[in-house]
Amino acid sequence: DCYEIQILIGTGSFGKVYKVKNKQTGEICAMKEIGYGQMKDKEKQLLVSEVNLMKRLKHPSIVRYIEKFQDKQRQIIYIVMEYCGAGDLQKYLKLQMQQRKYMSEEKVWSVFIQMLSAVDYCHFPPSDADLNGKVLNRDIKPANVFFTDSACIKLGDFGLSRQLSDDQLAQTNVGTPLYMAPELLNRQSYTEKVDIWSLGCILHEMCALSTPYTAANLDSLKIKVLANKRNSLPPQYSSKVKDTIDMMLQLDPTNRPSTQQLKELPWIDQMLRSVGENAEHIKSLPPLKQNLVVRNLKEDDLMQREQKLIQKELDIAGEEEMARLRCQQLGINYDLV
Structure with missing residues (x-):
């Protein structure tokens, strides 16, 4: 009431x-x-x-x-x-794709730095935080990155998150396949470095308007990720963007930088210093308006539908993998269920 x-x-x-x-x-x-x-x-x-x-x-x-x-x-x-009234990053990227318009590098860094700041807080909680250890999000994706009316970034939806002590490895397989680290795709134990991989995927997607690895099904996705067959970035972005993505999308999680190591990169450190690492002062995206675009390009419509179908297939395949694993743990033959 x-x-x-x-x-x-x-x-x-x-x-x-x-x-x-x-x-x-x-x-x-x-x-x-x-x-x-x-x-x-x-x-x-x-x-x-x-x-x-x-x-x-x-x-x-x-x-x-x-x-x-x-x-x-x-x-x-x-x-x-x-309430985050200006939509989410997934909707924003769809609008950019429909308009065939790339994000400026300034906006890309603005969104990324705010996400990095949030994930760093989760991975390395300050001493005054009411947290018992590192928080792994495990499902960082554009649909979970929200915009406020003042154009600030807010990371949300911690439904798949869990806390780990410093020396603990997680073993549950969760996440969204297109943003899922190779150790998750291979059903191996993992650490907070899975979130670094997801951030790298989003940084790539903000530049290319497509995820770094695209495939028609989960098996094809695994092959592309493990072979590191990544989609290329548009040429207008600086080597700093490309270098940062390369660091974050290392197949070996021990080679991926931590959030604190990312913050120490000279170009990121400089940006953080200029805003005092205060998300409220970072110049970001204009508020999203859902009626900005008149959809009249059949080609774009078909591309969007194809991407949705691919994502659905990947989601179904991911659920099947999890069900197969649960059956294996229970000693049940999945193919007979």
């Missing part, structure tokens, strides 16, 4: 996200409505973990948690968060 629902802004497998208004303060927020009645125990644990983690993450480039409340009778939990 504290919030007035204004519009539906998104849907997912377990719930919906609304733009809402706090009736007492007038603040505009985002409210995630999640039905947990049909969830398995593991999924409920992930939900609890996400809420508990969101409460503790406090950084200007991470979506701010406000509160949660629960309707036990209807088995629904409501999570109220900061």
Whole structure:
């Protein structure tokens, strides 16, 4: 009763996200409505973990948690968060692609530095942070990079995140295939360096308007990643961009730089110094308007549809891989299920 629902802004497998208004303060927020009645125990644990983690993450480039409340009778939990009213990076890149317009290098660095700042906070929490160890996001992708109306970047959706101690290796296979590090694709143990790979993929995509590795199915994607057959970057971007991507997309995770090593690169360090590493002062993208583009290019429409189909196939293949692994762990023959 504290919030007035204004519009539906998104849907997912377990719930919906609304733009809402706090009736007492007038603040505009985002409210995630999640039905947990049909969830398995593991999924409920992930939900609890996400809420508990969101409460503790406090950084200007991470979506701010406000509160949660629960309707036990209807088995629904409501999570109220900061509202990012200008869309997300995925939508922005689609607009750029439809307009056949590349991002300026200044904007690319602006978005990247804010993402880097958020991930660095997660990987190397400050001493005053209420975090017990490193936080791995494990699903960094353009759809989870949000824009505020003031054009600042906010990293959100920590549903697949987990905390690790410094000497711990994670072993669950999660993430979105096109942004998934090779150790995840190969179902190997991994560290926070999987997030570095994902950041590298996004940096590449902001420049090329396509992911570094594209394929029709998961097996083809694995082959391309392991062979390091990467799509090329447009020539207008500097060697600094290319060098940074090369560092982050190293197949061996031990060769990938940490967030702190990335921040020490001379060109990134200089940019951080110029803004005092304050995300609120970084010149960024203009607010997104969903009606900016009149879609009249059939070729672009077909390309978008093809990319969606490819992504769906990759998602299905990824889910199948996870199901096969679960069956193997339970001693069940997946092909007979």
